[in-house]
Amino acid sequence: MEAADPLAPLAADLAALAPERRRRLRSLQPAGQAAFVAEGSPLLDLASNDYLGLSRDPALQRAATEAIQSEGVGAGASRLISGTRPLHGTLERALGAWLGRERVLLYPSGFQANIAAVQALADRHTWVLADRLIHHSLLVGIQATGAKLRRFQHNDLSDLEAQLQRARRDAPQRRLLVLSESLFSMEGSSPDVAALAELCRGHGAALLLDEAHALGVLGEGGRGLGYGIQDISLISGTFGKAFGSGGAFLAGNATVGDWLLQHSGPFRYSTALAPPLVAAAAAGLTAIQEREPERLALLQRAQRWRDALEAAGWPRPCGSGPILPLLVGDDHRALALQQQLEQAGLLSVAIRPPTVPVGTARLRLVLRHDCPAGTLDRLIEALGEP
Template sequence: MSSKTLDHFLQENLQDLKERGLYNEIDPVQGANGPVITINGKELINLSSNNYLGLATDERLKEVAIEAVKEYGVGAGAVRTINGTLDLHLKLEEQIAKFKGTEAAIAYQSGFNCNVAAIPGVMDKHDAILSDELNHASIIDGCRLSRAKIIRFNHSDMDDLRKKAKEAVESGQYNKIMVITDGVFSMDGDIAKLPEIVEIAEEFDLITYVDDAHGSGVTGKGAGTVKHFGLQDQVDFQIGTLSKAIGVIGGYVAGKRDLIDWLKVRSRPFLFSTAVTPADAAASTKAIELLMESTELHDKLWENGRYLKDGLKKLGFDIGQSETPITPCIIGEEKTTQEFSKRLYEEGVYAKSIVFPTVPRGTGRVRNMPTAAHTKDMLDQALHSYEKVGKELGVI
């Protein structure tokens, strides 16, 4: 018999979320997650995927994944430190290090795991972390697990960062101080001010940590935000995911060899969780190889991003200050935002609404993620739907 206390807690809180319009319905996709998807038998232009370069359905990646399964099986069979490290994992890590321009790299089971692994692996209760207020949830969780003092600074506000760094250093109470930022912020599409962050870090001897989940494959001609600014030798931790632009699953930390060696003996997800599958390791390696050989997919992504942005702007929508293909369409009020997304769905466009508490109250938006796999015709159809719904709801 289940706990009455638990049943009451779940029923009461689920009902509360539903009443406030904060309960998220999950829409299962029937078939592949490409530029067009099928949900409940309905074909939709997909503007909600992180599959930036269309590699999740790329035939070349499928081929190497299938070969890896045939040769190595479907699982690694153990944690990395026992006998779950396959030669495929080493090839992947070598490829990541070349891609990011670092001495070494370590692969994890997800991008989320990277932050839960790397931050507590190096920081502890005697340290402090300066964290951008809009950093990803996995960074926040990693910081909490480290038990370090968390000092939030205003989003991309370099004066506030310098002030708080100075206060932390002058207090004399911390052994180490780290500054953490996303490379690209996923809700607004803006890029971190890395040159200024590095300059402040050098002034106060801060450890630098950049989570480039939405930048790898997208900025710096594909090599990421750190490479975009030419700062590979000045950023201590480069974090990335293999599940967005790379199109597979997993994550990595790239940096100096000593750092990677330390994480291999001290980061808990590496020590206590089975390694990524042979198919994932092989497909990720192939994807990075493709990005290093050609910028064709990267260029197409940016071309499509510009096209969608220009079209939405011309229609009169507020698309914020995005500096990347991530294109928020800011509606404002929460209920209207959700209704807007629902109407787009009815018109054949899948673009999810994002509202409080993920973004500040009153800044609800429909977030659009154009990819390299979209055609101009698909984007034109999406723009036509935006115009129709925008006028109908009085947004434009």
């Protein structure tokens, strides 16, 4: 009897995948600030999360180059073996001071940091109440802990409050964890973080806030929407967006920081964040603090774009930050709009299920502070009639 092909389920899954849902890797060659070249055609960047244009900033490039020359390219080991460099501690302390948090630990990626954060605040006896649209990495973290998942409607604090009341009524001593984001990457929306934290405090629930897309852009001085709110148990942030580098971190009080150092598998068993990325992130932190006028101008520009898109007949993108999703619903139409913009020299990617719920495919527009004058007019013309 011939043995079954162990990869047959994968092949069957791929065969059933609709063409409009298939993903492919696409190589884009950077071509100066806010631009790429694809298949020989120049494209203005309205897709990446490089909100402040720091990924190609000369100060960050110099910092990374100097770190390579003095420290090498990779760290070579876990932070708990031989991977910790002075650069790591310097950046952690600077971030802690900037965010008003007692302890910061660096992680190689935001995905790892979010898994580690959930593992610190939940176990198999915990109920996790999560915004329906939280990032996939947080869901993986919940699965890793074995915690019981409950979802509340997106940014709906009334729904969350009802679920917290029910959880406390059923088991007064149960460990509770609430998960949300300060800027949802596919929605452009934000919760009322102060009210969210107060709600969690009133019900004795820990709060994990993913600030990946808000840091550098939203909140006082770009410190995120959780800045100054001490009832937040852990803040997760990344360097691959407004910071212009790579890697991630968790920020909290001394207790949770020490717990992560002693017990976090994603921290213990990962090679330390590469020195050039650490150095570039530190330079990015300095640049963010020096570029307050650019940050404020970006937010003002984002509102003008929202006004113009709405005036042109498109559904107004929600939120106030630089992520402006155009909801179109149908996968095919979202892909057609992506192609339409590319023909006009604009790069914006169609976002389809499972990244977003079925029936909510969209064109994800991302505004950068260094987009050239006239970009909005080009966009409105390229989009055509809604």
